[in-house]
Amino acid sequence: MSAKFSIQPIGRFAGGSQPVRRPKEFACFSYDDNHEFHLDDSSLKYYYTPQLGADLSKGFDTFQKQDDSGDDHLDSLLKTIIAHEKETGKKIDANLVTWRGMMTKIMGAPFERFDGFEMNATLYQGCLFIEENNQYKMASKAKEGQGKPRRGPPLEVMQFWGYKFETLSTLPAPWPDTSREFIENRENEIVNNKAQYCSVVRTGVGKTILCLGGEVDAIWDSKPAEKGSPINWVELKTSAEIRNQGDMEAFHRKLMKYWIQSFLLGVPKIMVGLRTRDGILVDVKEIETQKIPEIVGSQPNPKWNADMCVNFAAVFLEWLTKTVNDEGVWRITRQPQSSTIDVFKVEETGHGNILSDEFKDWRIKL
Ligand code: A3P
Ligand code: MG
Ligand code: MG
Numbered sequence: 001m002s003a004k005f006s007i008q009p010i011g012r013f014a015g016g017s018q019p020v021r022r023p024k025e026f027a028c029f030s031y032d033d034n035h036e037f038h039l040d041d042s043s044l045k046y047y048y049t050p051q052l053g054a055d056l057s058k059g060f061d062t063f064q065k066q067d068d069s070g071d072d073h074l075d076s077l078l079k080t081i082i083a084h085e086k087e088t089g090k091k092i093d094a095n096l097v098t099w100r101g102m103m104t105k106i107m108g109a110p111f112e113r114f115d116g117f118e119m120n121a122t123l124y125q126g127c128l129f130i131e132e133n134n135q136y137k138m139a140s141k142a143k144e145g146q147g148k149p150r151r152g153p154p155l156e157v158m159q160f161w162g163y164k165f166e167t168l169s170t171l172p173a174p175w176p177d178t179s180r181e182f183i184e185n186r187e188n189e190i191v192n193n194k195a196q197y198c199s200v201v202r203t204g205v206g207k208t209i210l211c212l213g214g215e216v217d218a219i220w221d222s223k224p225a226e227k228g229s230p231i232n233w234v235e236l237k238t239s240a241e242i243r244n245q246g247d248m249e250a251f252h253r254k255l256m257k258y259w260i261q262s263f264l265l266g267v268p269k270i271m272v273g274l275r276t277r278d279g280i281l282v283d284v285k286e287i288e289t290q291k292i293p294e295i296v297g298s299q300p301n302p303k304w305n306a307d308m309c310v311n312f313a314a315v316f317l318e319w320l321t322k323t324v325n326d327e328g329v330w331r332i333t334r335q336p337q338s339s340t341i342d343v344f345k346v347e348e349t350g351h352g353n354i355l356s357d358e359f360k361d362w363r364i365k366l
Contacts, residue, residue: 002344003323005316007334010110010308017307018314021204023212023266024228026092027084028199029076035066035194037076039083043197045170047218047234047271048178049284054168054187056161056238056279057153063160064192071134071353074099077213078359080200091125091366092211094202095321098130100214100264107260107313109334109341111304116140116336121320121343122329122351125363128321130332131354152277163193165238165273165281170218199233199265206314208321214265233267235289241274241282249303252296256304259292263306316341329354 030043077099081092098119105117118136122129145155152158167189171178200213220232237258242248258270267289274283287295293306320343324330329347334340351360 001326002342004340004342005319005323006340007110007312008339010312013110013308013311013315014305015307015311017310018206019204020206020310021202021209022230023201023203023264025199025201025231025266026227027080028197029080030198031076031194031196033064033192033195037079039080041197041223043195044216044223045166045172045197045218046174046178046222047169047220047236048171048175048183050165050168050273050281051184051187052281052283054164054281056164056168056273056275056281057157058187059164059189059191060157060160062190063163064190064194066194069138073131073353073356074129074213075356076198077200077211078356080198080213081211082359082362084200085362085366091363092202094127094209094211096128096130096208096317097211098213099132100212100261102130102132103210103212103264103313104257104260105334106316107264107309108256108304109316110308110312111256114336115334116338117332117334119332120329120346120352120354121324121332122354123324123327124351124355124360128324129351129354133331136333153279157279160191161275161279162236162238163191166193166217166236167191168281169236169271169273169284174222199231201265203264203266205310206318208314208317210317212264214261216265216267220269230266230268232269233262233265235262235267235270236273237270238273238275238281241276249299252299253303255287255292255296256309258287259289259306260309262289 028041030038030040102119118133119130120133168186196215198213199216203210216233217236218234220234223231242251262270270287272285273281274285275281296302323343328345328349329352331344331346333342
């Protein structure tokens with residue numbers, strides 16, 4: 001069984017946006033400084049304005065970097081879903097369960113001509129579960145920075161800048177509980193990207209109900225008492241300072257990923273740390289997620305359109321849930337520059353490693 005979904009022509013996704021649901025967090029989990037899993041919000045960070053002038057490369061030599069070469073499948077997300085279902089006594093009602101990152105790739109596909117992806121999918125109890133294909137992820141990573149020679153700092157240092165900015169802009173507790181000394185010494189904190197807070201939300205695009213798990217960088221104030229109320233999440237990004245029209249266009253292009261990523265989890269605010277070409281933090285720009293579509297759309301020659309991303313995702317997901325209609329493991333791929341997304345079966349039976357035994361054992365009992 002194999003099928004193709006045509007991305008082109010993208011004109012057919014134009015027009016008013018298909019219905020979307022506001023994402024609501026119904027569970028969360030944390031990884032601690034050793035990347036160990038906890039069913040709580042212990043790794044939640046609080047936004048607090050960073051000091052400008054900081055050198056984002058400082059501390060690169062002591063970076064506590066998460067080794068992401070292993071394959072974690074959907075394990076932590078499924079653990080969190082099990083705990084939630086134990087609490088409520090019933091199955092979540094999603095048609096699709098995946099990491100936010102997979103949905104970001106799908107929604108951006110009409111406008112990301114050069115990005116390929118590979119995912120594994122399986123149908124279980126009427127719900128589609130999608131994971132990233134780890135081999136493909138590692139192979140793409142190995143190719144990064146190969147080919148054309150580049151100027152400037154090494155790629156690993158530039159990736160460190162993003163985590164350094166997170167350390168400079170957050171506190172482990174709300175600010176009234178944090179000492180002045182800690183706030184002023186954040187420049188000397190050891191940067192560790194093993195810790196993460198992940199939000200698990202229920203959301204919807206077109207007719208598909210999604211359960212997504214994804215990392216949230218920080219919160220502006222604190223979580224509202226009432227479950228399901230909007231949360232003042234903050235997404236942190238770094239980007240080169242904007243000096244001319246070309247920089248501005250490149251930034252507007254980047255805003256697509258910022259927007260999709262934040263839109264999917266209901267993150268209302270993005271703080272962009274603007275840096276010099278050699279990694280000195282010079283400014284912080286606050287962007288409201290919901291204003292991004294019109295900021296980009298009002299440019300003379302916009303490179304992407306938010307409604308088209310939503311409409312594409314709505315139509316694609318409806319097609320996908322009809323196509324992956326029977327047991328086994330399926331592959332969902334888009335080759336770089338290809339105008340189609342290909343879906344085919346790679347294993348006739350079972351669920352590969354997409355579903356943990358823990359999850360299947362739980363669901364059999366439920
Ligand atoms: P910036 O994007 O701010 O530079 P996120 O923004 O999703 O919270 O990710 C935090 C940081 O992780 C990024 O910071 C970047 O440094 C690094 N990062 C995220 N995705 C990456 C990828 N695909 N490859 C390499 N580094 C990545
Ligand atoms: Mg993040
Ligand atoms: Mg971020």
